[in-house]
Amino acid sequence: xxxxxxxxxxxxxxxxxxxxxxxxxxxxxxxxxxxxxxxxxxxxxxxxxxxxxxxxxxxxxxxxxxxxxxxxxxxxxxxxxxxxxxxxxxxxxxxxxxxxxxxxxxxxxxxxxxxxxxxxxxxxxxxxxxxxxxxxxxxxxxxxxxxxxxxxxxxxxxxxxxxxxxxxxxxxxxxxxxxxxxxxxxxxx
Numbered sequence: 103x104x105x106x107x108x109x110x111x112x113x114x115x116x117x118x119x120x121x122x123x124x125x126x127x128x129x130x131x132x133x134x135x136x137x138x139x140x141x142x143x144x145x146x147x148x149x150x151x152x153x154x155x156x157x158x159x160x161x162x163x164x165x166x167x168x169x170x171x172x173x174x175x176x177x178x179x180x181x182x183x184x185x186x187x188x189x190x191x192x193x194x195x196x197x198x199x200x201x202x203x204x205x206x207x208x209x210x211x212x213x214x215x216x217x218x219x220x221x222x223x224x225x226x227x228x229x230x231x232x233x234x235x236x237x238x239x240x241x242x243x244x245x246x247x248x249x250x251x252x253x254x255x256x257x258x259x260x261x262x263x264x265x266x267x268x269x270x271x272x273x274x275x276x277x278x279x280x281x282x283x284x285x286x287x288x289x290x291x
Contacts, residue, residue: 139273168263208236219246
């Protein structure tokens with residue numbers, strides 16, 4: 103099972119895992135792409151009404167958004183976002199409009215290569231999760247960084263990210279989801 107650790111490249115940053123398309127990790131990629139929470143397959147304006155209803159019903163401790171489309175939608179609809187991770191791309195296309203980061207107290211920039219989650223980035227995101235009202239601008243890909251709040255955040259927090267060409271997914275953080283993700287990561291070593 104060591105085919106997830108990128109041993110071939112010498113790097114100062116220890117990688118938690120690296121999803122190399124040439125290697126046999128297809129079952130893990132499929133597991134990470136499965137719907138893990140509540141999926142909303144609606145038009146953007148309808149989705150936000152449903153999201154507001156879910157937020158009102160759950161009353162989450164924190165709202166964490168992953169991705170540019172979701173974060174922009176929340177800011178435009180005046181939904182309070184406690185933590186956001188964005189990369190400036192929407193479905194691998196550079197965005198012309200920048201997200202207004204002035205709504206956040208802290209802005210952090212990190213580098214995260216495609217298909218990689220480094221220990222250094224994991225720890226940086228974990229550290230910033232404790233602080234409120236922070237946005238992380240990623241040079242690279244933000245997708246795998248969604249694992250950090252799913253594992254490290256308190257119960258009853260919401261992690262919300264986009265499902266390309268479909269809608270959005272809302273994950274309510276709890277012990278079971280943390281357990282499942284930790285087991286997936288442990289199997290990689």
